[in-house]
Ligand code: MG
């Protein structure tokens with residue numbers, strides 16, 4: 001069953017989403033060489049708690065922090081650490097979630113640390129554009145896999161434009177969100193259109209493509225969390241929580257002025 005939210009409940013989710021959006025904006029302004037991912041995590045937790053919200057990642061199946069900080073070949077679920085100090089040329093993905101009044105927001109961004117290669121900037125841009133394409137396909141009356149197809153099509157189009165074949169990370173994808181962070185349905189980041197549940201106003205879905213400069217295969221590290229690319233290639237991850245409404249998709253985790 002896919003949870004259907006009333007307009008008022010979506011507005012409550014928007015409030016949670018704004019906490020996440022503002023936290024990620026704060027982290028973006030602090031992401032630079034010399035800063036550890038543990039410091040970013042502390043800033044995130046403070047920002048979330050100052051807003052009267054709860055960091056949803058902290059304690060989630062035992063995860064020890066308020067953000068996932070995934071650097072370079074790390075794709076998702078990187079554990080913030082004092083010893084992971086950002087260096088010029090790193091590419092970091094920061095994933096953040098918050099609960100406000102029982103409602104969840106979940107969003108991720110990828111940022112360059114100082115100057116990175118053109119290929120890495122394009123990788124991040126292709127991932128962001130694929131997310132936006134997915135968001136645009138989150139419309140009432142469509143099918144869930146229309147979103148998957150839109151993401152994959154944009155990834156292929158961006159790859160053609162950039163002259164590379166991006167890896168679409170296997171085994172991970174988006175998800176329903178609302179009274180829990182991870183709810184039905186699972187949303188693959190590729191696939192044929194016209195399949196899966198029909199999209200209805202009141203559904204909320206986290207749309208989150210993960211792309212690499214190489215393989216689509218990943219390995220989980222011995223810490224039980226960190227997911228890295230199997231070939232060591234760099235990865236990018238963008239995510240927004242999106243509500244389906246009769247007026248079209250509503251990006252719950254965007255800043256007001258986005
Ligand atoms: Mg996330």
Ligand code: MG
Pocket residue numbers: 106107174175206208239
């Ligand atoms: Mg998510």
